[in-house]
Amino acid sequence: PSSMLMFKTSDDRYLYEDLMDVAKAQSHSIIESMDSVYTHLQSHAKWPQLMEIKEETLVSRQDHDQVGLLKEKGIMDVADLKDDGVDGEKIEQLKTFIDSHAAINSLIVTAKAIDGEFQDYVGTLMGRYGVFKAAPMKKVERCLSKLENDYANEQYPKSAKLLDLVRCSVTFNTLEQLMKGFNALKSHTDSPQTTLKLARVKNDFLNGAYDGGYRDIKVNVVFHSATRPEIKMVCEVQLILSQFLNEKRRIHKLYSIAREQMFFEMAVKRTGRDEQQGAVKETGLKELKFSPVLNVGQDVSFKKLGREMCK
Secondary structure, eight states, X not given: OOGGGGSBOTTSOBHHXXXXXXXXXXXXXXXXXXXXXXXXXXXXXXXXXXXXXXXXXXXXXXXXXXXXXXXXXXXHHHHTOOOOSSSHHHHHHHHHHHIIIIIHHHHHHHHHHHHHHHHHHHHHHHTTTSEEEEOOOOOHHHHHHHHHTTTTTSOXXXXXXXXXXXXXXXXXXXXXXXXXXXXXXXXXXXXTTOSEEEEEEEEGGGOTTOTTOXXXXXXXXXXXXXXXXXXXXXXXXXXXXXXXXXXXXXHHHHHHHHTTHHHHHHHXXXXXXXXXXXXXXXXXXXXXXXXXXXXXXXXXXXEEETTEEEO
């Protein structure tokens, strides 16, 4: 974030506060637009069929027996550690470290191995129903954020809840096209010959009181690699109406701005605290105090090896 936003305006407000107000106002307008699209869809002939798409969860973790990821010894050994009440805090710290490093790295290695094949497979399957688009793999920073927030209370390893490292989307112009695409995908996962098996369905259209405006249908599938049969992974297919996608693109940057609000508020609190303590002042070199770390004369010995000196 730019330090310019920490300057104050003539009305004694920080520039970042004005920026947040503008972002919130524009976001509210876009959300209202998406809610209008949602209201209009309710009069569509296919609306009752959309409401029949119920949410279901068959596989909700990457370490599920049908997937088999995150079963490495180093990860599983930590899960078996006993909390004896004395070292419980250290055990939790170790679990957090393993979760945010070894476990996520393991998932990323699998994701990279399976991503290209998954995108080709789903693109061939769904390209006839809508506009297919391969999405970039989820970044490590975003994975860590979800562990700390969305999955804070999940069982170890929490990273097993990351079901969308490998993802794609299919966009449809009409609700009728979306229904055909969903039914085709669902039917394909039911086939005994497919490498896609249904893991989870999340239908945002079912929630009329949803305050985010944007809605889609997310279908998570267990993808079984044909080229590397030992690899399986839960991946995500987003089914999107073009009207919502257009508004989502508009609001994405505004959400990025809004996410910086906590950073600015923490910076303001720190600055205010420092000013109260008199810490905001010029410090000359002479005012600095140094503690002795090493006395060369006493702590360092020299030996001569041929023409070289070593210490």
